Amino acid sequence: METSNIASSSSSSVAQQESFTNIPPTASTSTQPSQSPQTSTTASNEISAKKQPVVLLCIGMAGSGKTTLMQRINAHLHSIKKPPYVINLDPAVTQLPFTANIDIRDTINYKEVMKQYVSSWLGPNGGILTSLNLFTTKFDQVLEFVAKRAPALNHIIVDTPGQIEIFTWSASGAIITDALAATYPCVVAYIIDTPRTTNPATFMSNMLYACSILYKTKLPFILVFNKTDVVSHEFAVKWMTDFEAFQLALQKETSFMNSLMHSMSLVLDEFYQHLRVVGVSAMTGEGINEFFEAIDKAVEEYETEYKPEIERLIREKAERQENEKQAQINKLMEDMDVSGNAVKSQNGM
Ligand SMILES: Nc1nc2c(ncn2[C@@H]2O[C@H](COP(=O)(O)OP(=O)(O)O)[C@@H](O)[C@H]2O)c(=O)[nH]1
Ligand SMILES: [Mg+2]
Numbered sequence: 001m002e003t004s005n006i007a008s009s010s011s012s013s014v015a016q017q018e019s020f021t022n023i024p025p026t027a028s029t030s031t032q033p034s035q036s037p038q039t040s041t042t043a044s045n046e047i048s049a050k051k052q053p054v055v056l057l058c059i060g061m062a063g064s065g066k067t068t069l070m071q072r073i074n075a076h077l078h079s080i081k082k083p084p085y086v087i088n089l090d091p092a093v094t095q096l097p098f099t100a101n102i103d104i105r106d107t108i109n110y111k112e113v114m115k116q117y118v119s120s121w122l123g124p125n126g127g128i129l130t131s132l133n134l135f136t137t138k139f140d141q142v143l144e145f146v147a148k149r150a151p152a153l154n155h156i157i158v159d160t161p162g163q164i165e166i167f168t169w170s171a172s173g174a175i176i177t178d179a180l181a182a183t184y185p186c187v188v189a190y191i192i193d194t195p196r197t198t199n200p201a202t203f204m205s206n207m208l209y210a211c212s213i214l215y216k217t218k219l220p221f222i223l224v225f226n227k228t229d230v231v232s233h234e235f236a237v238k239w240m241t242d243f244e245a246f247q248l249a250l251q252k253e254t255s256f257m258n259s260l261m262h263s264m265s266l267v268l269d270e271f272y273q274h275l276r277v278v279g280v281s282a283m284t285g286e287g288i289n290e291f292f293e294a295i296d297k298a299v300e301e302y303e304t305e306y307k308p309e310i311e312r313l314i315r316e317k318a319e320r321q322e323n324e325k326q327a328q329i330n331k332l333m334e335d336m337d338v339s340g341n342a343v344k345s346q347n348g349m
Contacts, residue, residue: 018102018145053085053153054299055184057177059213060191061206062162065226068282069191070159071097076288077155084155085146089176090162091131092124100159101149102142104135128161129170136172139179147183156184168213177217182314185307187220187298188213189291194279195231200249203239204261204268211271220298220306225279228286233279240272 056073058066070086077084088100091110096103113134114127122130146156158180160167167173180186190210197203214221225233239246243265250261276294280287 017100017106018142052184053150053156054295055156055158055180055186056295057158057160057180057186057188057217057219058191059160059164059167059188060224060226061164061193061209064191064193065282066162066191067093067096067159069189069224069226069280070157072280072282072285072288073155073157073291074098076285076292082154084157085149085153087142087146087156087158089132089135089158089160089167090128091135092128092161093159096159102145104131107138108135125163125166128163129166129172132161132166132170132172136175139176143179143183150184156180164209164213168216174216177219181217181219181306181310185299185302187222187295187302188217189222189224189295191224191226192236194225194227194233194236197225198231198235200239200246200253201261203236204265207268207271208264210275211268214271214274218306218309220301221275222291222294222298223275223277224291225277226282228279229281229284233277237277237279240275240277243269 058070060066067090074084074086086098086100086102088096088103088105091104091108091113093105108131110127110131113131114122114124117126117130150156160173167176177186190213192206192210197206210221210223225236239249246265247262250258250265276297278287278290278294280291
């Protein structure tokens with residue numbers, strides 16, 4: 001398969017957009033990137049001590065309003081003359097309300113990926129996953145582009161695919177997240193469709209999902225209740241801070257799962273302690289200042305709690321790689337010595 005066919009021939013790039021070199025040919029045969037671009041190049045680097053822009057990862061279920069919120073954040077930051085660097089990682093989105101500096105769609109043609117992998121019956125989700133995997137093979141280039149612009153930036157905002165699990169549970173998603181978090185303060189904004197979460201059972205399953213993402217990404221986390229122009233998020237705050245109130249709401253639901261939900265809500269109570277909650281309307285802009293205040297607090301948390309841990313992991317990984325390298329060199333030396341002896345004995349020396 002020709003990988004160049006996958007690379008989009010889109011000529012819609014505008015001046016500020018970055019352009020990539022072709023996807024390496026090996027990318028066409030592998031749908032699972034195997035190594036982090038960041039760790040392969042800068043594994044031994046400490047996180048830079050100078051002030052770095054904040055990376056804001058917008059994650060959430062399809063239709064929760066990630067893209068609309070990205071546009072709101074983008075507009076807000078432009079209005080205060082601090083334009084962000086914008087990355088779109090959703091290959092299947094048809095229209096973006098903002099111009100991305102880096103757009104996965106300029107490099108990967110999602111429809112072409114689906115066609116070319118038709119023999120393996122790639123459905124829409126498989127197409128998005130494969131596109132993301134192919135893009136991840138180029139993520140070192142993305143990091144270079146970002147690094148060049150970083151000194152002049154305050155924010156890097158990242159839109160992720162509509163299908164939440166593709167980003168949060170794929171190898172590519174983890175590689176991209178880890179690579180960004182290894183260099184920049186990184187914050188997850190988990191976007192929730194508030195009007196569709198007013199049922200206690202739905203609310204709890206959404207919270208459990210958020211909980212799993214928190215533990216998966218291990219990054220500072222903001223719960224963003226979106227669409228507050230339709231339904232206020234007060235009920236959610238009440239449920240999260242007043243355990244009895246949530247139990248009462250649960251009891252009103254006559255369901256065979258009540259006791260299970262009761263036990264799970266006990267677990268979630270602990271999870272809520274680690275969260276920042278804001279209500280916004282991406283549509284009207286309501287709550288956007290509180291949202292930015294939450295980001296500032298999350299960055300403080302990153303600096304004091306997450307950064308030392310990430311640095312420790314990077315150091316450990318670098319040491320492990322160094323040890324492995326040394327072991328391989330030792331093995332090579334031994335092998336050379338053995339073959340040298342063999343040559344000597346063959347020559348009767
Ligand atoms: N009323 C209202 N609708 C919103 C808001 N944010 C997003 N939407 C709508 O929700 C739908 C999904 O939004 P989108 O940003 O594409 O969601 P995504 O799939 O998470 O990127 C669109 O129809 C948006 O217009 C909001 O704050 N209020
Ligand atoms: Mg979207």
